[in-house]
Amino acid sequence: MTTERATTDPHPADARPLLEIDRLSVDFRLESSVVHAVQDVSLHVHAGETLAVVGESGSGKSATALSVLRLNPSPPCVYTGGQIRFDGRDLLTLSEKELGRVRGRDIAMVFQDPMTCLDPLQRVGTQVAEVLRLHTGQSRAEARKAALAALDEVGIPDPEVRYRQYPHELSGGLRQRVMIATALVTRPRVVIADEPTTALDVTVQRQILDLLVSLQDKHDMAVVLITHDLAVVAETADRVAVMNKGRVVETGDVLDVFDRPADAYTRRLLAATPRLEAA
Amino acid sequence: MTTATTAPETGQPLLELDGLRKEFGTRHTNVAVAGVSLRVHEGETLALVGESGCGKTTLTRMLLGLLDPTAGSVRFDGQDLATLTASQLRAVRRQMQVVLQDPYSSMNPRMRITDIVAEPLVTHEPEARGRRARARNRERVGELLEAVGLDAAIQDRYPHEFSGGQRQRVSIARALALRPRLLVLDEPTSALDVSVQATVLDLLADLQRQLGLTYVFVSHNLAVVAQVADRVAVMSRGSLVEVGEATTVLRTPQHPYTRRLLDAVPVLDPREGRRAARRAAAQTGEAGR
Numbered sequence: 001m002t003t004e005r006a007t008t009d010p011h012p013a014d015a016r017p018l019l020e021i022d023r024l025s026v027d028f029r030l031e032s033s034v035v036h037a038v039q040d041v042s043l044h045v046h047a048g049e050t051l052a053v054v055g056e057s058g059s060g061k062s063a064t065a066l067s068v069l070r071l072n073p074s075p076p077c078v079y080t081g082g083q084i085r086f087d088g089r090d091l092l093t094l095s096e097k098e099l100g101r102v103r104g105r106d107i108a109m110v111f112q113d114p115m116t117c118l119d120p121l122q123r124v125g126t127q128v129a130e131v132l133r134l135h136t137g138q139s140r141a142e143a144r145k146a147a148l149a150a151l152d153e154v155g156i157p158d159p160e161v162r163y164r165q166y167p168h169e170l171s172g173g174l175r176q177r178v179m180i181a182t183a184l185v186t187r188p189r190v191v192i193a194d195e196p197t198t199a200l201d202v203t204v205q206r207q208i209l210d211l212l213v214s215l216q217d218k219h220d221m222a223v224v225l226i227t228h229d230l231a232v233v234a235e236t237a238d239r240v241a242v243m244n245k246g247r248v249v250e251t252g253d254v255l256d257v258f259d260r261p262a263d264a265y266t267r268r269l270l271a272a273t274p275r276l277e278a279a
Numbered sequence: 280m281t282t283a284t285t286a287p288e289t290g291q292p293l294l295e296l297d298g299l300r301k302e303f304g305t306r307h308t309n310v311a312v313a314g315v316s317l318r319v320h321e322g323e324t325l326a327l328v329g330e331s332g333c334g335k336t337t338l339t340r341m342l343l344g345l346l347d348p349t350a351g352s353v354r355f356d357g358q359d360l361a362t363l364t365a366s367q368l369r370a371v372r373r374q375m376q377v378v379l380q381d382p383y384s385s386m387n388p389r390m391r392i393t394d395i396v397a398e399p400l401v402t403h404e405p406e407a408r409g410r411r412a413r414a415r416n417r418e419r420v421g422e423l424l425e426a427v428g429l430d431a432a433i434q435d436r437y438p439h440e441f442s443g444g445q446r447q448r449v450s451i452a453r454a455l456a457l458r459p460r461l462l463v464l465d466e467p468t469s470a471l472d473v474s475v476q477a478t479v480l481d482l483l484a485d486l487q488r489q490l491g492l493t494y495v496f497v498s499h500n501l502a503v504v505a506q507v508a509d510r511v512a513v514m515s516r517g518s519l520v521e522v523g524e525a526t527t528v529l530r531t532p533q534h535p536y537t538r539r540l541l542d543a544v545p546v547l548d549p550r551e552g553r554r555a556a557r558r559a560a561a562q563t564g565e566a567g568r
Contacts, residue, residue: 057443058470096315172331201330204498206543228472231502231545254549271475279505279529 017044018222019068019107019190024082026063029075037063039246043224045191045239050216052237052254054269065192065226067092069103076086086190105135108183110130112195114175117182118167124178125151125163128185131276135186150185151178155160155211175202175213184215191216194226209236230273234258242266291357292318293461293493294342299351301337311337313517314351321460324494325489326508326525328501328540334517339463342495344372348546355461373403375452380466382446386438392449393434396420399456423452428482444475448482455486465497480507501544505529513537 026038038060040184045051055061065227066072068084086107091099102215111117119127132138138146144163151159154177167175176196183191193212197205213236216223223235233240234255241251242263250263261267294317301312312334315462319325329335340346342353344360353360355371363371376399379385386395397416400407407416415507421431427448438446446469464483468476480503486492498504504511513536521534532538 056474147440174423202501203330203543205545209545230473231547234547234549234551235545237549258547258549268474270547272474273500273547274473274476274480274500274506275547276502276505276529276541278502279508279526 015046018047018086019224020044020083020085021064021068022083022085024064024067024084025080026060026072027069027078027080028063028072029078036246037077038067041243041248042082043241043247043248043251045190045222045224047222048216048220049239050213050225050237050268052225052227052233052240053243054227054233054240055243056228056269058245059243061226061243062194065194065224065241068190068192068224069107070099070111071109101135104131104183104188105186106188106189107133107190107192108186110176110180110183110191110193110196112198114172114179115167117179118175120167122166123164124170125159128178128182131182132185147181147185150181154178154181154184155207155217156181172200173207176200176204176208180208180211180215184219184221188221190222190224192224192226195228196225197232198228205232212236222231230269242269293356294319294495295352295354296338297341297352297354299338299341299353300349301334301341301346302349310517312341312348315514315517315519317460317512317522319493319495321493322487323509324496324507326496326498326504326511327514328498328504328511329514330499330540333514335514336465338514339377339465339495339497343366343375343463343517354437355567361496369403373399373457374459375461375463376457376459377463377465378447378450378454378467379468382443382450382470383438385450386446388438391435391437392424393417393420395438395449396423396434396453396456399453403457415491419456420452423455424449426455426486427452428478428542442475443471444479447479448472451479451482451486455490458490459492461493461495463495466499467496468503469498469500476503483507501529501541502547513540 021041021043024038024041028035028037041060041064043051043053053061053064063072067079070091079092085104091102093104109201118124125147128150129143131148132143148159148163151162156162156174156177170178186201196212197208200208209232212223215221227233237254240257241248242265243249244265250257250261250266259267261270290458296315296317299312299315302308302310315338327335327338337346341348344353346448355375358371360371362370397407397420400416400419406412417434420434424431424433429448441449460477468479471479487494496504496507505525510523511520511528512519513534515536521528521532521537528537529541532541
């Protein structure tokens with residue numbers, strides 16, 4: 001089903017990917033039916049690399065992404081098969097406690113809507129510092145200093161002032177930067193970004209994508225970018241996996257897939273994406 | 280839309296905005312729209328482009344007569360909306376309809392499709408009310424549903440039974456019920472998947488050709504605008520910074536804000552992407568070592 005091509009993989013064959021999803025299957029067991037949200041999906045990503053997972057609504061791309069840290073609501077979600085290997089361990093078999101140490105420290109997530117993950121009643125700086133204290137046991141003062149540096153690193157002007165503000169006082173773009181700061185403050189090795197720019201204006205989207213790319217280079221992170229937008233894929237990804245109805249229908253180097261899409265669905269998606277050059 | 284020839288600049292425009300201004304708030308006035316003048320000609324698609332907070336929604340609410348301007352005027356077919364009596368205004372309003380972004384929130388979930396689509400008829404036409412009008416309404420709703428590519432038989436079903444794309448078609452059918460001349464399409468495909476978006480844009484183009492409709496197409500997506508618009512008006516901070524032929528504005532933008540907007544649009548070509556640029560740089564770097 002999946003078309004894996006001979007790619008000019010910059011990673012030697014013996015280099016193990018940092019994160020490897022191997023034949024993952026996920027069901028949602030609803031009252032009257034079972035939805036096979038993810039079926040036999042295999043993906044991998046290396047350090048410093050961006051893998052884009054692209055698909056339309058219901059393709060299973062978000063369910064796949066959320067499976068990595070077991071964040072799908074369960075019930076109704078059941079992990080019915082496969083492995084998710086990180087650092088030689090299968091994340092799907094870890095206890096909640098063990099997984100808790102991976103979440104947010106080794107593997108972090110960035111979501112579409114920062115308001116769903118930021119606490120509206122807490123100052124944003126405190127929230128960034130909190131993540132650090134939780135994972136590293138730093139003192140309040142140390143965490144505060146590191147959180148300020150993190151806000152500065154994601155390009156938030158006047159970090160000292162912003163540190164003391166609440167999420168509602170920030171614009172959508174600044175909130176997204178705060179969320180990226182909370183995700184990256186622990187220096188995770190993998191960042192999973194689920195539609196990180198979908199809710200943003202196009203000029204802000206450009207800034208956030210540039211920010212993600214530059215932080216990735218600086219810290220040699222692996223990025224898994226979940227998106228519905230092939231143009232965003234073209235801009236940011238090294239490799240791409242196209243998902244449709246719970247399956248990966250095509251995966252490969254982004255240049256190969258865009259130049260010579262092998263799967264009919266990929267071709268349809270490319271043809272349907274509006275282009276600025278149409279004018 | 281792409282095939283429509285641009286209306287000649289001579290002759291009376293269908294819609295004329297003159298120095299339109301809207302302020303909100305009493306103590307601290309907030310200028311949402313700061314003096315906008317714009318003409319829209321019969322049969323054309325004018326795209327109104329801008330980022331969130333630029334005032335495009337306030338502007339469309341004023342041109343639909345849903346919000347009174349602080350200053351300036353809206354003329355539809357030569358009639359100034361502010362000078363009309365209530366019944367004259369109703370007569371004008373039925374000629375302009377709106378399709379909103381989110382087909383989920385723009386329908387009452389407890390109404391059947393037939394009542395949703397017939398609602399404008401019932402509101403505007405006394406003869407469409409009452410039990411005796413039902414059969415005729417159903418027939419009209421059936422025609423409208425078929426015009427937007429749906430089966431006439433779905434009218435007894437409820438909105439939740441349909442996908443986003445189908446619901447947006449129902450919204451379009453409802454907007455067409457009164458045979459309007461102008462449709463304001465406010466981000467009509469932003470909530471849809473790309474493959475569905477493509478089919479809805481095709482439908483809108485077909486309807487425009489068949490019915491001679493005029494579109495004001497509000498969008499933040501410049502790639503979509505490139506596909507549908509005859510002319511483009513770029514809005515920023517309550518003012519129009521650039522208005523012109525779509526090809527001219529999108530290919531040779533004059534205003535720095537338009538240029539910034541265009542530069543920010545992700546391009547559907549991995550060779551143009553930032554990663555590609557960096558990869559190339561890294562490779563030449565390695566070769567040089």
